[in-house]
């Protein structure tokens with residue numbers, strides 16, 4: 476990675492394209508197994524519970540809580556130099572599954588386990604990257 480390399484941009488795959496399409500519309504979605512009702516995130520080709528491939532992409536509230544987090548104080552590349560320090564958190568969605576994201580619009584020193592958060596989006600290349608902010 477060079478000094479001028481931009482932040483990485485997710486590249487949608489056939490499995491993740493519906494997720495990214497929904498993000499473009501400002502809608503957070505996760506997968507629901509139509510056979511056993513298991514909810515899962517990130518998008519996969521099979522249900523993690525029953526291995527069915529009968530999966531639907533369903534809208535969720537975009538609300539969650541911080542299960543755990545870290546504060547990154549050293550930029551991983553020059554592209555992140557202006558961002559440090561920033562919080563990287565594991566968010567437990569209100570519907571159950573977890574997703575990893577940054578906590579934006581908040582002093583990272585205020586982030587704590589159990590903190591209520593809600594979805595927000597960060598334009599990143601061709602995608603709207605789901606991030607979270609205080610609820």
Ligand SMILES: [Zn+2]
Nearest residue numbers: 508511522525
């Ligand atoms: Zn299933």
